[in-house]
Amino acid sequence: MSTKKEALVVANFKMNFNMRYELQHWFANFIKAKKGIRLDSTRLILCPPFIHLSSFIKKIRSKQISFGAQDCFWEQKGAFTGEISPTMIRSFGGKYVIAGHSERRRYKGETNKIINYKVTAALKAGLQPILCIGENAREKKHDMLFSVITKQFKECLYDVGRSRIKDIIICYEPVWAISANKPDHLPTTDEIMEAKLLIKKLLIQEYEGPVSEHVRIIYGGSVVSKNVSEVCIDAGMDGVLVGGASLLPHEFVKIAQTIDL
Ligand code: PEP
Numbered sequence: 707m708s709t710k711k712e713a714l715v716v717a718n719f720k721m722n723f724n725m726r727y728e729l730q731h732w733f734a735n736f737i738k739a740k741k742g743i744r745l746d747s748t749r750l751i752l753c754p755p756f757i758h759l760s761s762f763i764k765k766i767r768s769k770q771i772s773f774g775a776q777d778c779f780w781e782q783k784g785a786f787t788g789e790i791s792p793t794m795i796r797s798f799g800g801k802y803v804i805a806g807h808s809e810r811r812r813y814k815g816e817t818n819k820i821i822n823y824k825v826t827a828a829l830k831a832g833l834q835p836i837l838c839i840g841e842n843a844r845e846k847k848h849d850m851l852f853s854v855i856t857k858q859f860k861e862c863l864y865d866v867g868r869s870r871i872k873d874i875i876i877c878y879e880p881v882w883a884i885s886a887n888k889p890d891h892l893p894t895t896d897e898i899m900e901a902k903l904l905i906k907k908l909l910i911q912e913y914e915g916p917v918s919e920h921v922r923i924i925y926g927g928s929v930v931s932k933n934v935s936e937v938c939i940d941a942g943m944d945g946v947l948v949g950g951a952s953l954l955p956h957e958f959v960k961i962a963q964t965i966d967l
Contacts, residue, residue, distance in 0.1 A: 713938075714875065714924055714945030715962040716751040716836060717952035718776060718804060723758055733765050736955035743959060745770045748945070748966040751802050751836075752952075756790050763799040774802030774836070777810060780823035782831060792824075792831030803828045804947075805835045806862055808842070808881040818861030825862060829870050836875045836947065837862055838926065840901070843882035852904060859908045871913050872920035876905055877947045883927030885950050892933060898925055898941035931960040938965055 723729040753774040754762050763773055779789035795803060805828065806821040821837070828835045839858040841851050855878075866874065878901045883891055893901075902923050909918030925937050926947030938946050945965065951957045 711920075711922055711944050713748040713965050714751060714922060715748055715958075715965060716774070716802070716804075716877075716924065716926075716945065716947045717753060717958060718807070718926075718947055718949050719752070719754045719758075719952055720776070720809070720949060721755060722953055723755065729758060729761065732953070732955060736766070736959070739955040739959040740768070743963060745962055745966045748962050750962055753802065753804055756795075759795070759798060759800060772801045774800050774804065774833075776804050776807070778803045778805075778824055778828055778833070780820070780827045782827065792828045792833050796831045796833055801834060802875070803833045803835055804838065806838045806858070808838065808840070808879065808884065818858055821862045822864045825866065825874070829866065829873060834873050834875060836877055836924075838877045838879045838947070839905075840878055840880040840927075841882075842880075846880065846882055851901065855901065855904055856908060859905065860912070863912070868913050868917050871909070871917055875922045875924060877924045877926045878902065878905060878943075879926035879947060886928045892928055892937065895936050895940045898937055898943065902942060929961060931957055931964055934961050934964045 723732065750771045751774050752762055752771065753776050756775060759773060759775065775795045778792045778795055779786055782791045782793040792803065805824050810816045825835045825837060839855055841854040845854050878898065880893055883893055905923050909921055922944035924945040924947055925941065925943045929937060929946045929948045930951050934946060946961065948958060948961060951961060
């Protein structure tokens, strides 16, 4: 992992903490798990459901922890019933937003074009997008890693200029590895490195070398403390996106500690 860049450990809590007591329980256990633990070069980014963003910001205060949202709309304000704008997220304390998660592509029909509108709107509002790209099981079977990632990269980042690319975090998240809970559903270190090299190549091709050096590339998909060395450290990634394991505060902190070593 590059020593110059702060590593990122992003929690995607998804649609959890349905009941107030579940949230209180998570806060209490997280505070306990985090007590006495110093992270020197790792930032935690907590992305709760919109409705809990303010509670997280009020409850958890640490220089090493930032907050984000799991999605945003592509307009900043107006008659868009039910939507949340990037400006709202930013002005209520969020600094990051996940864009292009495969679950939104799957259940909400988000296309690369829609994701591109969201990325652009997020940047405009001063948020750092965490852009998820990666192949699904069928595409993997047909050896389509190169074409899928190239298309997603180019279309989702369309019109994102050289001056803004450093604000993007790219998450390589193979869809087939999300919440898989099976050992053979985890990419090998080499497979993750291959995806990283491809993303690096695209960055250098589309933007100049020195600018692209600032872009952090993280890994997402079934990360737990037991495999984080393999999928992050050994693969030279700049951090991880954590779904299921982020609901377990001790496990989540352990992942961050391992990366920070
Ligand atoms: C995710 O969906 O972004 C994710 C990383 O989930 P999990 O860790 O549960 O695979």
